[in-house]
Structure formats: structure tokens, C-alpha cells
Amino acid sequence: MIWWAVLGAAAACYLLKLAGLSVPARVLERPVVERVADLVPVALLAALVAVQVVASGPTLELDARAVALGAAVLLLLARAPFLVVVFGAALVAAVVRLV
Amino acid sequence: MTTTLDPGERRSIIRDGLGVGIATGTYGISFGAVAVGAGLSVTQTCALSLLMFTGASQFALVGVLAAGGTPLSGALTAVLLGTRNTLYGLRLAPLLAWSGVRRVAASHLVIDESTAMSVTRTSTPAARVGFLTTGVTIFVLWNVATLAGALGGRALGDPRTYGLDAAVGAAFLALLWPRLRDRRNRVTALAAAAVALALVPLTAAGVPVLASAGVALLVGALWPGQDDTEFPEVQR
Numbered sequence: 001m002i003w004w005a006v007l008g009a010a011a012a013c014y015l016l017k018l019a020g021l022s023v024p025a026r027v028l029e030r031p032v033v034e035r036v037a038d039l040v041p042v043a044l045l046a047a048l049v050a051v052q053v054v055a056s057g058p059t060l061e062l063d064a065r066a067v068a069l070g071a072a073v074l075l076l077l078a079r080a081p082f083l084v085v086v087f088g089a090a091l092v093a094a095v096v097r098l099v
Numbered sequence: 100m101t102t103t104l105d106p107g108e109r110r111s112i113i114r115d116g117l118g119v120g121i122a123t124g125t126y127g128i129s130f131g132a133v134a135v136g137a138g139l140s141v142t143q144t145c146a147l148s149l150l151m152f153t154g155a156s157q158f159a160l161v162g163v164l165a166a167g168g169t170p171l172s173g174a175l176t177a178v179l180l181g182t183r184n185t186l187y188g189l190r191l192a193p194l195l196a197w198s199g200v201r202r203v204a205a206s207h208l209v210i211d212e213s214t215a216m217s218v219t220r221t222s223t224p225a226a227r228v229g230f231l232t233t234g235v236t237i238f239v240l241w242n243v244a245t246l247a248g249a250l251g252g253r254a255l256g257d258p259r260t261y262g263l264d265a266a267v268g269a270a271f272l273a274l275l276w277p278r279l280r281d282r283r284n285r286v287t288a289l290a291a292a293a294v295a296l297a298l299v300p301l302t303a304a305g306v307p308v309l310a311s312a313g314v315a316l317l318v319g320a321l322w323p324g325q326d327d328t329e330f331p332e333v334q335r
Contacts, residue, residue: 005170006143009160010150012174013181017153018206020188021197027189034186036319038329039287040312041183044176045155045275046288047295047311048162052268055166055299055307065265072269076276081122086129089269093262 068093104224112225116216116232123212124240130157131248133267136258137165141249148245152238153210155274156180159308162267168305176308187214190330194218194226208234211331218330278328283318290314 027033053065071092075085127148134144139161147157156177163173188209194217197205213234220226258264278284291311298307 001170002139002143002164005160005164005174006139006146007150009156009174009177009181010147012178013151013153013156013184014207016178016181017184017188017209018203020185020209021192021195021202021206023189031323032320035323035326036316037182037186038326039284039315039319041155041180042275042278042284042287043291043311043315043318044159044180044308045271045278046291047308048159048176048271049268049275050292050295051166051299051308052162052271053265054296055304057167057304058300060296060299064262065268068262068265069268069272072272076273082126082270082273083129085273086126086266086270090262090266093265094260095262097259097262 064093064096067096104222104228108225109228112216112220112228113232116229117236119212119216120233120236121240124237125244126154127241127244128248128251129266129270130154130161130241131245131250132252132255132263133158133165133248133258133270134161134245135249135252136263137161137267139164141246141253144249145242145246148242151177151181152207152241153181153184154241155211155271158267158270158274162271163305163308165264165267166304168308169303172303172305172309176305179309179312184209187211187218187330190214190218191226191230194220194223195230196223197227205230205234208238210234210237212237215331277331281326281328283322283324283326284328286322287314287318290318 053069054060054062068089072085072089075088130148131144135141147160151157159180160173160177163176164170191209191214195205213230216233217226217230220229255261275288279288291314294314295307295311298310
């Protein structure tokens with residue numbers, strides 16, 4: 001089942017890239033369509049952050065993950081590179097769970 | 100548009116592309132480690148980097164699975180995130196001006212960074228050099244780093260011990276961060292996060308994230324204006 005998701009989503013993602021280089025630009029010339037398409041990644045990424053950090057099965061829980069996200073915010077404000085942000089957050093979560 | 104490229108300009112575009120490519124490609128390590136921590140096999144993890152090759156979608160698929168979502172909702176989230184590459188392609192098409200087999204091959208490399216390094220160029224040769232240098236460097240390094248991260252992650256054992264489950268949220272935030280300079284994007288992000296959390300107790304895992312796309316629909320329909328962060332910028 002995971003394999004189907006991996007291969008199906010990979011094929012769809014490739015076709016989306018190919019479509020961009022192939023279809024005429026006027027498809028997106030309607031401003032509303034363009035704005036929605038532009039906002040979709042923002043909404044999804046924000047929802048993913050929220051769910052990853054606070055959801056625990058069907059309940060909401062504030063734990064080490066929330067502290068780790070706080071650390072990530074500080075690292076991003078300090079303009080740290082991506083890898084430092086990700087592994088820095090992991091380190092903070094690991095330390096919080098130890099104490 | 101000029102048809103030739105000054106050797107000095109060409110060198111500087113290649114240098115920039117390599118720099119961005121190396122910086123970005125190496126963070127495949129974090130994807131590999133997170134993906135095996137989420138329960139994917141090393142082969143599945145590497146297949147994602149080879150075949151999907153668009154970081155946010157890959158993180159989304161494994162993130163939804165890690166949170167207990169079905170493979171279908173993980174795949175749908177990944178595909179919805181992949182739509183932004185269509186936007187990039189629409190802007191790049193007249194600039195890169197490839198057709199036939201070359202277009203089919205180049206499509207795989209349409210991602211945030213290759214777009215950022217080519218969409219601002221003023222000639223087709225300059226855009227192509229920027230696009231290919233960045234895209235190919237990232238493709239090679241991203242896949243090597245994914246394998247290294249996946250093998251390392253498997254050797255580590257339980258991902259929670261190392262906080263790797265918490266790293267997923269940080270990865271999504273880092274991907275979202277540059278877009279938050281725009282006020283409409285900030286409002287969209289906050290509303291989407293609120294909608295998703297409100298749905299967590301009510302729906303199956305994976306559904307809250309998909310439903311948050313409705314916020315994009317609503318805000319996009321009601322709030323006109325330009326977004327300055329629409330195309331990615333990278334640190335040079």
C-alpha cells in the first residue's frame with residue numbers, strides 16, 4: 001500500500017512539473033486561479049507544521065515537539081541553514097525528553 | 100534575448116548554481132533519516148527522492164504516514180504540494196525554451212531552487228545554465244544524501260530517542276518560512292493551522308491537512324493582490 005502511494009504520487013508530481021513546461025501560460029491567466037494555486041502550498045505547509053507538532057492520534061498534546069518547534073523558530077530567526085534548523089529541533093526534543 | 104553567453108557570466112552562474120546545489124542537496128540527509136523513522140523502508144525512501152524529487156512533497160508524504168494517516172491521504176497531500184512546480188514551469192517555459200525529449204527530461208528538475216536560479220535570468224542560455232547546474236547538482240547530492248540519511252536513520256533505531264519525530268515539524272516550518280514575509284500568506288498559514296487542529300479530533304489522520312487547502316481557496320478568492328514571495332529566493 002505504501003508502495004502504491006510512493007509510485008502514484010511520484011508519477012503525479014512528475015506530470016505536474018511536465019504540465020508546467022508544456023501547457024500554454026494563459027491557463028493560469030485568471031488571477032483567482034493563480035492566487036489559489038500560489039496559496040495552496042502555504043496552507044498545506046502550515047497545517048502540516050500544526051499537525052506534526054500538536055496532534056497525537058486524535059488528541060492535541062503540547063509536549064517536547066512544541067519546545068522543539070520553538071527552537072526551530074529561534075534558529076530560523078537567526079538565519080540558520082535548513083539542516084541546522086531540522087537537527088537542532090531534533091536535539092532539543094531529545095534533550096527535553098531526557099529531563 | 101541574446102543567444103550567446105559571456106564566459107565570465109557563465110562561470111559566475113555555474114558557481115552560484117553549485118553553491119545552492121550543494122547547500123540544498125545535503126539536506127537530503129534529514130529527509131532520509133526522517134523517512135525511515137516514519138516507517139518507510141530504505142528502498143521506498145530512495146525511490147521517493149529519485150522519482151518524486153521535490154522536497155516538500157516528500158516530507159509531506161512521510162509526515163502524514165508518521166502521524167497515522169493513510170497512504171492515500173499522504174499521497175494526495177504530496178501531490179497538492181507538487182502543484183507549485185506547475186506554476187514554476189509555466190514561468191520557466193518561455194525562458195528555457197526546450198521542446199521534445201529535452202523538455203521531458205528537464206521537467207524532472209523543476210523544483211524551488213532550480214527555478215530560483217533561472218527565473219530571474221534575462222536570456223535563454225543564462226537561464227538554461229542556471230537551471231541545469233542547480234538542478235543536476237541537487238539531484239545527484241539529494242539522492243546520495245537520502246541514502247546516507249536512510250541508512251544512518253535505520254542504524255539509530257527508535258527515532259523518538261533522537262527527537263527525529265519532532266524534526267518533521269521543523270522541516271515544514273523551514274520550508275514555509277520564506278513565504279511568511281507576505282501578510283496574506285501569514286493570515287492563510289494561521290487560518291490553515293487552526294482549521295487543521297480543529298479537525299484533528301473529528302476526522303481520520305491525514306484529512307485535516309488536506310482540508311486546510313480549502314483555506315487557500317477561500318483566501319485566494321476573497322483577497323486580491325500580488326505576493327512578492329511567490330517565487331523562491333535562495334541564499335547566494
